[in-house]
Amino acid sequence: MPPDEMSGSPAQTPFEAEIASLKASSLQLETPPEEIDPVAPLFGEGLGLDSIDALELSLAISKTYGVDLKSDDEAKRQIFASLRSLADHIARHMAV
Numbered sequence: 001m002p003p004d005e006m007s008g009s010p011a012q013t014p015f016e017a018e019i020a021s022l023k024a025s026s027l028q029l030e031t032p033p034e035e036i037d038p039v040a041p042l043f044g045e046g047l048g049l050d051s052i053d054a055l056e057l058s059l060a061i062s063k064t065y066g067v068d069l070k071s072d073d074e075a076k077r078q079i080f081a082s083l084r085s086l087a088d089h090i091a092r093h094m095a096v
Contacts, residue, residue, distance in 0.1 A: 009037045016087045026060035027053050038084040067093045
């Protein structure tokens with residue numbers, strides 16, 4: 001049985017893995033990107049990110065994917081809820 005099935009955590013999609021790598025490098029996380037649970041919270045008890053981390057990650061996403069994540073966006077809590085929700089938002093709003 002694959003490790004993600006044993007732990008109960010869903011596997012990252014290839015795009016989620018790409019976002020996890022960007023997140024790990026831009027925030028200098030100690031957690032390896034492949035170990036970031038795609039549905040775990042990014043803030044609080046999840047990865048433990050804070051508002052400064054969100055700002056740094058937003059800048060990296062803007063530079064890499066051309067997607068602006070505004071601090072005054074009413075959906076920001078939902079967008080940054082998890083790696084999966086962040087990757088979904090980026091994929092829907094990327095410049096083609």
